[in-house]
Amino acid sequence: MSKAQRPRGRQKRGLQRIEAILDAAASVFAERGVQAATTNAIADRAGVSPGSLYQFFGNKEEIADALAARYLEEFQATFDAALRDDLAGMPMENIIDRMIDPPVAFMLQHPAFEALFIDLETPSERTESAARVHQSILDRIAAILREIAPEMTASQQQLSAEVSVQIFKAIMPLIVERSGAERDSAIVELKRVLKSYFTSLGAFPGLPPS
Amino acid sequence: MSKAQRPRGRQKRGLQRIEAILDAAASVFAERGVQAATTNAIADRAGVSPGSLYQFFGNKEEIADALAARYLEEFQATFDAALRDDLAGMPMENIIDRMIDPPVAFMLQHPAFEALFIDLETPSERTESAARVHQSILDRIAAILREIAPEMTASQQQLSAEVSVQIFKAIMPLIVERSGAERDSAIVELKRVLKSYFTSLGAFPGLPPS
DNA sequence: TGAAAACACGAGTCATTACTCGTATTATAA
DNA sequence: TTATAATACGAGTAATGACTCGTGTTTTCA
Numbered sequence: 416m417s418k419a420q421r422p423r424g425r426q427k428r429g430l431q432r433i434e435a436i437l438d439a440a441a442s443v444f445a446e447r448g449v450q451a452a453t454t455n456a457i458a459d460r461a462g463v464s465p466g467s468l469y470q471f472f473g474n475k476e477e478i479a480d481a482l483a484a485r486y487l488e489e490f491q492a493t494f495d496a497a498l499r500d501d502l503a504g505m506p507m508e509n510i511i512d513r514m515i516d517p518p519v520a521f522m523l524q525h526p527a528f529e530a531l532f533i534d535l536e537t538p539s540e541r542t543e544s545a546a547r548v549h550q551s552i553l554d555r556i557a558a559i560l561r562e563i564a565p566e567m568t569a570s571q572q573q574l575s576a577e578v579s580v581q582i583f584k585a586i587m588p589l590i591v592e593r594s595g596a597e598r599d600s601a602i603v604e605l606k607r608v609l610k611s612y613f614t615s616l617g618a619f620p621g622l623p624p625s
Numbered sequence: 626m627s628k629a630q631r632p633r634g635r636q637k638r639g640l641q642r643i644e645a646i647l648d649a650a651a652s653v654f655a656e657r658g659v660q661a662a663t664t665n666a667i668a669d670r671a672g673v674s675p676g677s678l679y680q681f682f683g684n685k686e687e688i689a690d691a692l693a694a695r696y697l698e699e700f701q702a703t704f705d706a707a708l709r710d711d712l713a714g715m716p717m718e719n720i721i722d723r724m725i726d727p728p729v730a731f732m733l734q735h736p737a738f739e740a741l742f743i744d745l746e747t748p749s750e751r752t753e754s755a756a757r758v759h760q761s762i763l764d765r766i767a768a769i770l771r772e773i774a775p776e777m778t779a780s781q782q783q784l785s786a787e788v789s790v791q792i793f794k795a796i797m798p799l800i801v802e803r804s805g806a807e808r809d810s811a812i813v814e815l816k817r818v819l820k821s822y823f824t825s826l827g828a829f830p831g832l833p834p835s
Numbered sequence: 836t837g838a839a840a841a842c843a844c845g846a847g848t849c850a851t852t853a854c855t856c857g858t859a860t861t862a863t864a865a
Numbered sequence: 866t867t868a869t870a871a872t873a874c875g876a877g878t879a880a881t882g883a884c885t886c887g888t889g890t891t892t893t894c895a
Contacts, residue, residue: 421840422840423839423840423892423893423894424840424841426840426842426891426893428843428891428892429841429842432843453881453882453883454884455883463844464844464845465883466843466885467843467844467845468884469883469884470841470843474883474884475883577799578796578799578811578815578818581795582792585791585792585795586788589787589791601784604784604785604788607822607825608788608792610825611822611824611825612817612818612822614821615817615820616817632870633862633863633864633869633871634870634871636862636863636872638872639871639872642872663851663853664854665853674873674874675853675854675874675875676854676856676873677873677874679853685853
């Protein structure tokens with residue numbers, strides 16, 4: 416007769432440990448990159464033994480996933496908040512500002528987020544967490560394109576959204592590695608690229624309907 | 626009395642081995658990426674023992690460097706050949722075609738070149754070989770900008786060249802992972818991005834002087 | 836209050852991989 | 866032809882790093 420011993424779920428202590436481990440992971444990821452980060456270094460920095468770390472996470476990937484999930488909600492909220500208004504009648508200038516400034520600010524504030532996200536590593540072999548972040552940005556840009564360039568075909572919108580995400584990912588490191596006025600210039604440049612690209616796609620919001 | 630024994634230099638056999646190793650490295654790099662490629666796998670594929678591999682290359686990095694050097698000369702020649710003419714009076718259309726088509730063709734033909742080149746790995750910690758390739762492209766784009774947008778400040782040209790290289794690197798994977806008509810669309814998209822970006826920078830070649 | 840779950844530890848295991856080393860064979864040139 | 870450089874081998878070494886496991890402590894709750 417096996418007594419079905421019911422599980423009791425995480426204790427407060429455990430939940431705190433998890434947060435500590437994720438904080439430590441964020442800091443190690445930001446310093447060394449996801450690939451080069453070691454689970455022992457994360458455990459160390461969290462003030463936890465390797466054994467304890469594996470009590471909460473089955474492997475390194477799970478840590479990255481959990482961290483990505485933690486960031487993702489906040490990131491999406493940041494992104495969406497700035498885009499709640501009607502874009503269709505708005506000057507391109509403003510659309511781009513609202514599209515770019517919040518995520519750039521977020522990424523500058525959370526260096527690990529970039530590490531989690533850029534994470535190209537092996538060709539076309541993205542990790543779960545990187546894929547989720549990518550998809551999240553993709554969805555949002557696709558939504559913007561639908562709104563400001565409704566005459567585009569769906570497949571062209573899809574491609575343009577992919578291209579835009581890649582541009583965002585590619586220019587982001589230039590922004591992060593600069594500071595002060597140079598960083599501002601890089602941000603201006605990112606906006607210029609996207610603005611001119613969107614315009615050339617035939618998205619001309621702000622024009623009176625013919 | 627030590628007899629000063631003079632070295633004899635590489636034998637034909639050795640030079641062939643080197644080529645075989647580089648070919649093998651190209652194929653492994655293309656499959657697994659530079660980071661994940663193991664020297665034993667390269668030796669295997671070259672039909673050579675690990676010991677022999679290390680007779681010719683001190684470490685993995687040297688292999689990557691040698692391979693990059695082998696590609697680089699050919700790549701630069703390809704790139705430069707298409708840009709020998711006077712760009713200043715040429716329609717933007719044509720400039721972009723000449724700038725994009727040859728390197729894209731080259732990269733599609735040499736999958737390892739992309740692996741060597743994209744190689745972002747740890748943030749701002751590029752390998753020697755990746756840095757050299759990057760610099761090579763950077764120089765060429767900077768030269769184009771000087772020619773078609775001479776009124777830009779040097780530092781703006783510098784930044785714009787960096788941005789252009791990043792865009793090229795970012796969109797290239799989208800091209801590589803597609804085929805047929807979809808690949809062509811991706812190439813069109815890369816051109817559209819660069820064309821509209823250059824135009825927005827104030828580069829208007831082909832216009833009659835005011 | 837006491838049994839079981841959750842938490843905690845950290846030395847140790849195991850797999851991976853860059854690189855070495857002792858030895859043997861082949862080419863070169865005096 | 867013969868000493869020596871160049872080539873060749875592959876089992877072995879050493880470092881790394883993800884993950885385990887035996888053991889002990891703390892919390893929960895019936």
